[in-house]
Each structure stands twice: as C-alpha cells, then as structure tokens.
Amino acid sequence: MDNFIFYSPTEFIFGKDTQKRTGETVRRFGGEKVLLVYGGRSAEESGLIKEITESLMKEDIEYSILKGIKPNPTDDRVYEGIAQAMREGSTFILAVGGGSVIDTAKAIALGAVYNGDFWDFFCGKEKPVAALPVGVVLTIPAAGSEGSGNSVITRLDGMHKLSVRTNVLRPRFAIMNPQLTMTLPWFQTACGAVDMLCHIFERYFSNTTAMLVNGYSEAIMRDIMARALELKVNPDDYEARADIMWAGTIAHNGLCGVGKEEDWATHRIEHEVSAIYDVAHGAGLACIAPAWLSFVAKRNPDMVWRFAINVMGVNPDGLTTEEIIEKGISSLKDFYHDLGLTTSLTELIGKTPDIDALVNSLETNMGKSLGFYVPLSMEDCREIYKSAL
Secondary structure, three states, X not given: OOXXXXXXXXXXXXXXXXXXXXXXXXXXXXXXXXXXXXXXHHHHHOOHHHHHHHHHHHOOOEEEEEOOOOOOOEHHHXXXXXXXXXXXXXXXXXXXXXXXXXXHHHHHHHHOOOOOOOHHHHOOOOOOOOOOOEEEEXXXXXXXXXXXXXXXXXEOOOOEEEEEEOHHHOOOEEEEOHHHHOOOOHHHHHHHHHHHHHHHHHHHOOOOOXXXXXXXXXXXXXXXXXXXXXXXXXXXXXXXXXXXXXXXXXXXXXXXXXXXXXXXXXXXXHHHHHHHHOOOHHHHHHHHHHHHHHHHHOOOOHHHHHHHHHOOOOOOOOOOHHHHHHHHHHHHHHHHHHOOOOOOHHHHHOOOOOHHHHHHHHHHHHOOEEOOOOOEEHHHHHHHHHHOO
C-alpha cells in the first residue's frame, strides 16, 4: 500500500425524510443567499423542489433558481449559473439531483470566485484554490459526486468532455433519502449501477498491493450487482435502495482508492462516446468496460483473474487463467444484459461510431497515452473501441 491522505469532509445526512432538513443544514453551513440548481420537471412534479424551497424560506434563506440541467452537462449552463450567482450575490450553491446537476453546481462554484474562465480548471491551465460552498440533495445514485471533489463538464466548442478533481469541491453536506430514488426510471437505476462499478474498477484494477482495500472493494461490487437485480424485480425495496445509494457514494469518495495507483482509462475512453453521441454515461461504460478488461487482461491478467473469481463468482477449478478471465468478463456482460443494457456500442448509438473521431478527440484531450494498470497508446484505445462495437 502506498502512502496516502484520505480527506472526506462531507457530512452525510442519510435516511427517510432527510430532505426536510435542507434549510437548517444550509443555514448551519453558512448559506445565506443560495443558488438552487436542479434538473426540471420530475423534481418539481414530485413536490421535492417545493419542499426544499419552503425549507429554505423557513430559515429566512434567500434563493434564486437555475433549472433545466440535462445529462452530460455542458459549459453553457455553467456560464449561465456563474453569471446568475454573481448577479444575485449567491454565497452557497445547492444542487438537487444527480451527478449532472451536482457537477454543474461545482463548476459554477469554481467560476463564481474566479476572475477568468472556469474552463481553465478543466483543461489544466489553472489549479483550483477556492470555490463557493456546495450542498447536495441527492435524487439519483450513480456518479458519487455528492461525496467527491470531481466535476465533469462538456465544452460545446469541440465537444470536449473533461474533469477537474480537487478537494475544494467536496460538498459540505449531502442529504440522501433513498425514498427519493424509488420513482426513477429503471434505465437510470441500471446506468447508475454500472457507473458505480466502474468507479471502483478505476481503483481496483491497479498494480499497487492493498489487500484490505481490494477486499472491501470486492464486497461493495458484489453488493451493487445483487441489489441492482433485486431492484429490477422490486423497485420499492427500501433496503436495496439504501444499499445502492450509499454504495454509489463510497465507490467514488476515494475510500476504494486509498494507498493505490488509480487507472481511469475506462472513464476517459467512454467520455468521448457520451460527449460526441450524447448517450448516458453508464450505458457507454457497459460497452467500454468489458472491452477494456479483455484488452488489458492479455498484458496484465493478475487483477482481472482475481475479479473473475472474487466478484463474478467464477469457480477456478480445472480452468486456466485465460478461461477464468473469459468466464468473468462473460459474466459481467451477462449482468449488464440482465439490467437491460447493451454491451455493443453500435447498438447503443444506433449506428457504427466514427472510431477515428473518438480516437482523435481522446488524443486531443488526454495526450498520447492514458491509464496505469496497463498504459494504453492511442492505437490500443482504437482496438478497445473496435472490440466494443
């Protein structure tokens, strides 16, 4: 295990009816003028936004609203939010929704205290040193952004989907009521489960020895898969919803990566797909992850072999390492199919994707190579895209 610093300052307020504590929690964390950021119709029609605004008013907290944030959030809404926050004198950003809303809120929080272009942080021109405080009411468990310092935004000029990772963006609090997730369409729940798994993949598939971290990471992955299949049968299962919601947080708050060199190739390869073709991130990962696993296993089978046995439940008796790995990846694909997702990029997009465009964009954004478990060249990434077709 390598040396590490684990910093997770977010206060998690978890359980039934916890959204009713939003106003008092914002007040406790110093919020006086709030920019409320959310998606749209479902949050309004469910009564959640009314409940939250009433909670804010009860604490005499002023607020303005930025709504209509869509999946795969884009920089135009961030610029709009920055301008609104500065115009209104906002001192706190409150995100109500899932990863797209939270990531947008975080980017606004960075830009509202910066004299330049917020994109400077995403393209690596500047390093973040300050941001407005962010709070979260989580409604879609998937991205883990409620407990991380990460934000992913797509720049419309060139469709560059890039991320920033900094502790200054870790939310002050995250209110997490599993009841709020029971009305989610199944597709969102399924994509969320895939994203959670891949957040652990990026840390689990590592050349660093960390047996304890590997052990609890495997347990979390097994639970995500079991609970997701339970929810397909009974979407109102509160305990399964609670497990999935908390798993999404700990999959991405850094706990599964302590002391380890992380990879992140799978996410970066997929980001080009969801940026160019505007597909759900989790759906794209269901196509890319098995293709990535098959490719890297040929050069470094160690952790893929362990994953097949300890997570996918492959019985190794009488099998070669290659056969164990093949069965493990096949079982992972079967799980994605059981969720109702495809593992074919062509099927997902509805046509054969332009692999040259994907690779060229990936190289523009990431350079000549990426990944650490198995360092990948752009030609390697091309082969992974082809394998995912």
